[in-house]
Amino acid sequence: MRTVHSQEYFQQAEKVLVGGVNSPVRSFKNVGGVPLVMKYGRGAKLYDYDNNAWTDYCLSWGALILGHAHPNVVLSAKRTLEKGTSFGTTTREEIEIAGHITTHVPSLELIRFVNSGTEATMSAVRLARGFTRRDMIVKFDGCYHGHFDDLLTAAGSGVAQLKKSSSLGIPQNHIDNTISLPYNDVSVLEQTLTKHKDTIACVIIEPVAGNMGVIPAQPEFLKRLRELTKQYGIILIFDEVMTGFRTSAGGAQADYGIIPDMTCLGKIIGAGFPVGAYGGRKDIMQCLAPLGGVYQAGTFSGNPVVMRAGLTGLRLLNAAFYQRLNDRCAAFVEDINGYFQASDIPAHIAHYKSMMSIRFRKEPVLDYADAQAAAGGSPEASLAQDGPRQGRAAAGGERYAQLFQHLLNAGIYWPPADLEAFFVSGAHTKKDLEHLANALKNFFKNEKCQISN
Numbered sequence: 001m002r003t004v005h006s007q008e009y010f011q012q013a014e015k016v017l018v019g020g021v022n023s024p025v026r027s028f029k030n031v032g033g034v035p036l037v038m039k040y041g042r043g044a045k046l047y048d049y050d051n052n053a054w055t056d057y058c059l060s061w062g063a064l065i066l067g068h069a070h071p072n073v074v075l076s077a078k079r080t081l082e083k084g085t086s087f088g089t090t091t092r093e094e095i096e097i098a099g100h101i102t103t104h105v106p107s108l109e110l111i112r113f114v115n116s117g118t119e120a121t122m123s124a125v126r127l128a129r130g131f132t133r134r135d136m137i138v139k140f141d142g143c144y145h146g147h148f149d150d151l152l153t154a155a156g157s158g159v160a161q162l163k164k165s166s167s168l169g170i171p172q173n174h175i176d177n178t179i180s181l182p183y184n185d186v187s188v189l190e191q192t193l194t195k196h197k198d199t200i201a202c203v204i205i206e207p208v209a210g211n212m213g214v215i216p217a218q219p220e221f222l223k224r225l226r227e228l229t230k231q232y233g234i235i236l237i238f239d240e241v242m243t244g245f246r247t248s249a250g251g252a253q254a255d256y257g258i259i260p261d262m263t264c265l266g267k268i269i270g271a272g273f274p275v276g277a278y279g280g281r282k283d284i285m286q287c288l289a290p291l292g293g294v295y296q297a298g299t300f301s302g303n304p305v306v307m308r309a310g311l312t313g314l315r316l317l318n319a320a321f322y323q324r325l326n327d328r329c330a331a332f333v334e335d336i337n338g339y340f341q342a343s344d345i346p347a348h349i350a351h352y353k354s355m356m357s358i359r360f361r362k363e364p365v366l367d368y369a370d371a372q373a374a375a376g377g378s379p380e381a382s383l384a385q386d387g388p389r390q391g392r393a394a395a396g397g398e399r400y401a402q403l404f405q406h407l408l409n410a411g412i413y414w415p416p417a418d419l420e421a422f423f424v425s426g427a428h429t430k431k432d433l434e435h436l437a438n439a440l441k442n443f444f445k446n447e448k449c450q451i452s453n
Helices: 004-016 071-081 094-105 117-132 186-194 218-232 252-256 304-315 319-342 368-373 378-385 398-409 430-452
Strands: 040-041 045-048 053-056 110-113 136-140 178-181 200-207 234-238 262-266 277-278 348-352 355-359
Touching: 053 430, 071 304, 094 110, 094 277, 094 304, 117 200, 117 234, 117 262, 117 277, 178 186, 186 218, 200 218, 218 234, 234 252, 252 262, 319 348, 319 430, 355 378, 398 430
Parallel strands: 136 178, 136 200, 200 234, 234 262
Antiparallel strands: 040 045, 045 053, 110 277, 262 277, 348 355
């Protein structure tokens, strides 16, 4: 497609924005080409400044479960905006959305709104430390909880007892009290929590990982995690910034029937506006100022425009909505994975209802090491693999980059990063998903023909 205006605008962006973007994952660094500069969105489509229409499966990184510019959400935001942009006081809007969320999410007795998922996880960890009077944090390799210093640790540090930041600019003392463990590994989990039971303040986890592609936690793993944290008085935090209101009104915790002590939310609860929230048991949340000694504040927290738009969106997410969306996604996954199996193609779509990711291997992906191995290296390496740990992506994300460009040529916008999830919204039609399925099939069919020749 013709993208002359996007290229011109992005050249301007590079002069005033770092790398031309305000979040590195928006860059096309790993997939090649020049990032598209979007003008507006409607339903399942994004439109750039060359008036190209793109079927969007990024959806503002999962926030737009209703699609772009849903008329109810837009109207509620406009009406609230006419009353003012921000007051710095309690408003009816934040009271009503808090009531809606705490009614539906099992773990939430009290809630505090913030402005991003990072703020939510950072504040939840601080509160857990204040409540328990302990310092250590346990997280899991490949789970991303925002750019909070204490949680940006290199994968594998729990097993090797290596304390290494995954970003420059983070002092060593910020991660000295952080342990990162392999996802879905019950044995290592038991050993670590038992050994450090008196110093661990909290365990934070994505119950369905979405930042190393989609990896649902195994039920027995989450069950054991809940048992151990209860036994040792450790606060269990579910990071449901991505899964909250994505799979059902109660989130992944309702799906699994495993209730954490605290939950972090974001994305969908703001209907596309910047938002975050954290909450949990009343006795924990009452340790937060102004009732307790753990301090956290925010000028724009609970912004009335965001709260009203978010509540409007949430009220549209009823059981019938989720049934339609999840059934449509299940049919898509069954179709494309059936094609892969019948054609003996070493790939599959991993999914948790309307969260999905492409894997360049047949075997299931259970943890971060598996995810890296299935991230899209050379096709020859993946075709030669004969075990769950074989065929690592020697060429990095080369295959994903090729797939990304192939989909762009078909008018499909996917996340420009091989370990990110893609999402389906209520605005995507059966025809949209059939088009995506055909584009995927054509890519792998042509790739296999090239290898055979």
